[in-house]
Amino acid sequence: MVDIQSKRTPPPVAERVPAIRWVRDNFFSSAWNTLLTILIVFVLFEAVPAFFEWGVLNAVWGAQDHTSCRSEEAGACWAVIAEKHRPMLFGLFPYEEHWRLLVALIIFISVICITLSRRFWNVKILAPLWIANLGICSLLMWGGLFGLPYVDTQQWGGLPLTMVLFTGTVVFGMPVAVLLALGRRSHMPGIKATCVTFIECMRGVPLITILFVAVNVFPLFLPQGLEFDVMVRVMVGMAIFFACYQAEVIRGGLQAITRGQYEAAEALGLGYWQMMIRIILPQALRVCLPGIVNHIIAAFKNTSYVLIIGLFDILSATTAVMQDPLWRLFTIEAYLFVALVYFIFCFALSKYSQNVERWLDEGRR
Amino acid sequence: MENLKSSASSQKHERLVIELTGVNKWYGDFQALVDINMSVRRSERVVVCGPSGSGKSTMIRCINRLEVHQRGRIVVDGIELTDNLKNIEAIRSEVGMVFQSFNLFPHMPVIDNLTLAPMLVRKMPKKDAEELAMQYLERVQIPEQAFKYPGQLSGGQQQRVAIARSLCMQPKIMLFDEPTSALDPEMIKEVLDVMIELAEDGMTMIVVTHEMGFAKTVADTMVFMDAGEIVESADPSKFFTAPDNPRTKLFLSQILTH
Numbered sequence: 001m002v003d004i005q006s007k008r009t010p011p012p013v014a015e016r017v018p019a020i021r022w023v024r025d026n027f028f029s030s031a032w033n034t035l036l037t038i039l040i041v042f043v044l045f046e047a048v049p050a051f052f053e054w055g056v057l058n059a060v061w062g063a064q065d066h067t068s069c070r071s072e073e074a075g076a077c078w079a080v081i082a083e084k085h086r087p088m089l090f091g092l093f094p095y096e097e098h099w100r101l102l103v104a105l106i107i108f109i110s111v112i113c114i115t116l117s118r119r120f121w122n123v124k125i126l127a128p129l130w131i132a133n134l135g136i137c138s139l140l141m142w143g144g145l146f147g148l149p150y151v152d153t154q155q156w157g158g159l160p161l162t163m164v165l166f167t168g169t170v171v172f173g174m175p176v177a178v179l180l181a182l183g184r185r186s187h188m189p190g191i192k193a194t195c196v197t198f199i200e201c202m203r204g205v206p207l208i209t210i211l212f213v214a215v216n217v218f219p220l221f222l223p224q225g226l227e228f229d230v231m232v233r234v235m236v237g238m239a240i241f242f243a244c245y246q247a248e249v250i251r252g253g254l255q256a257i258t259r260g261q262y263e264a265a266e267a268l269g270l271g272y273w274q275m276m277i278r279i280i281l282p283q284a285l286r287v288c289l290p291g292i293v294n295h296i297i298a299a300f301k302n303t304s305y306v307l308i309i310g311l312f313d314i315l316s317a318t319t320a321v322m323q324d325p326l327w328r329l330f331t332i333e334a335y336l337f338v339a340l341v342y343f344i345f346c347f348a349l350s351k352y353s354q355n356v357e358r359w360l361d362e363g364r365r
Numbered sequence: 366m367e368n369l370k371s372s373a374s375s376q377k378h379e380r381l382v383i384e385l386t387g388v389n390k391w392y393g394d395f396q397a398l399v400d401i402n403m404s405v406r407r408s409e410r411v412v413v414c415g416p417s418g419s420g421k422s423t424m425i426r427c428i429n430r431l432e433v434h435q436r437g438r439i440v441v442d443g444i445e446l447t448d449n450l451k452n453i454e455a456i457r458s459e460v461g462m463v464f465q466s467f468n469l470f471p472h473m474p475v476i477d478n479l480t481l482a483p484m485l486v487r488k489m490p491k492k493d494a495e496e497l498a499m500q501y502l503e504r505v506q507i508p509e510q511a512f513k514y515p516g517q518l519s520g521g522q523q524q525r526v527a528i529a530r531s532l533c534m535q536p537k538i539m540l541f542d543e544p545t546s547a548l549d550p551e552m553i554k555e556v557l558d559v560m561i562e563l564a565e566d567g568m569t570m571i572v573v574t575h576e577m578g579f580a581k582t583v584a585d586t587m588v589f590m591d592a593g594e595i596v597e598s599a600d601p602s603k604f605f606t607a608p609d610n611p612r613t614k615l616f617l618s619q620i621l622t623h
Contacts, residue, residue, distance in 0.1 A: 258468075260464060260466050260468035261468060261470065263431050263462075263464065263468060264462075264464065264468035264469070264470070264527075265470075266429075266431060266457060267429055267431065267457060267460075267461070267462035267464075267531075268457070268458075268481070268482035268486065268530070268531070268534060269454055269457040269458030269482060269486040269534065270481075270482060270486060271454060274485045274486075278481060278485065279470055282472050283470075283471070283472050286472065360472075
């Protein structure tokens with residue numbers, strides 16, 4: 001098959017590694033590796049079948065009441081989720097109004113999915129979509145119109161509360177983070193000093209403290225009669241905390257952009273904001289995308305801190321529900337369910353960010 | 366402003382478009398530019414040469430305020446360079462610059478690299494900007510690369526895109542800061558050819574380069590810099606055959622004999 005005229009030959013066929021050699025190379029290549037392999041196999045051998053037996057084989061999937069979960073041979077009591085999922089997912093929201101939250105949640109998550117897919121990246125589609133989305137979801141959650149009973153934000157809870165806090169944190173936090181990062185690199189000493197002080201002060205304090213201040217201390221400084229909803233205060237506190245961490249990530253990205261990019265933009269006559277928005281930030285955000293997503297995922301889980309100021313997100317709602325003496329033995333199962341919910345959202349975010357990275361690499365070496 | 370309008374039509378060769386008077390610049394204690402005096406007429410082609418670290422790049426970067434001079438006056442197209450941001454932006458949109466390292470925007474295709482500034486700075490409609498961009502891409506002979514990303518082009522192609530990008534702002538003056546120094550030898554010619562063509566069309570140009578063949582072809586004036594000073598400024602026939610200054614002689618002997 002080889003053409004004698006040409007010295008070019010096809011690339012060598014990939015060598016097929018026999019299974020035994022593959023196992024030896026990957027699991028038993030040294031004494032230390034062999035030891036680790038044996039140890040891990042032992043742990044898996046002990047844990048996996050036991051968990052399977054507990055979680056699947058002997059599990060109680062549905063039950064009339066808690067007694068069937070209490071028998072000697074019963075494993076995991078998944079029935080607790082069937083029994084308690086509504087207060088877990090929707091918190092203190094009036095029971096007969098839960099359908100409103102479900103509808104709001106479905107609409108909200110669908111709109112987010114639409115927003116995240118590239119096909120719909122067009123202001124003419126997204127702007128009206130979001131206005132409608134926010135309008136409908138606010139109506140469903142607050143009510144007070146069209147015969148829907150009014151529900152105070154203090155009664156909001158569960159997964160919708162988590163979603164509201166999370167999206168609020170990211171949507172308000174990201175622009176602030178960008179501004180702080182740019183400010184910290186500003187040549188104007190006043191702006192730079194302000195941003196540095198702000199970032200360092202906020203990063204130096206636990207989130208719980210910030211929430212506590214936002215909820216309990218901040219109102220003391222407001223003039224009489226002026227009052228912000230507790231939800232707004234919490235969201236602002238979380239957004240600021242998020243922004244300070246994110247600003248440092250973005251600053252790292254900004255530092256990766258060469259001076260030549262700034263100079264080329266300046267030499268073309270672009271103003272500061274034109275240069276930043278069109279040239280510098282798109283590249284900088286691309287560089288630090290993994291770090292940005294990391295903090296966004298952290299922000300999703302940080303919403304559970306609202307527990308300490310008396311709001312019931314999905315985690316604290318579950319804790320509260322599990323005080324029920326009939327079911328409190330099965331708290332672990334309930335928490336595993338909550339963990340699964342968190343995992344689904346965080347994993348989706350992480351997968352999505354991998355997609356974004358791939359899109360941004362398209363057409364480039 | 367009066368001068369600006371009349372300049373284009375009448376007395377092309379009389380009007381000074383760039384004037385540097387007693388320009389000094391320091392980096393900390395190090396004096397990078399020492400009493401630079403230079404003037405450039407409309408359509409004049411000035412080639413600046415000199416050993417590395419002699420202040421050539423610093424000087425031309427002062428002309429569009431990428432570097433800030435600390436003493437002296439720089440007047441470009443009738444506008445003096447001061448801290449006034451409006452003036453700086455006005456001058457930058459009239460002065461194109463080509464860099465040694467191309468500095469294309471890697472996150473956007475070639476066509477967007479070209480249309481960006483006309484659309485943002487000149488407020489040109491997208492369609493017109495794209496037409497203009499294709500026109501200049503044809504002029505630098507790579508219209509077929511319009512929708513590729515800069516990273517997919519060769520060095521020579523990238524530098525030609527960079528030249529086209531500057532030209533899309535329809536500048537009155539072009540500055541070239543060692544445009545061929547980062548290129549592989551076989552790509553230097555394609556870039557120099559574009560620059561020669563530009564010179565033939567009457568563009569006012571200041572070029573920092575070590576390409577003496579190019580200098581001989583296009584330069585109206587040769588400037589030799591050393592240690593932050595302009596040592597010699599002469600027309601090329603005199604400069605290459607009978608330079609006045611011994612430092613110029615030494616430099617030329619080093620650069621021309623290797």
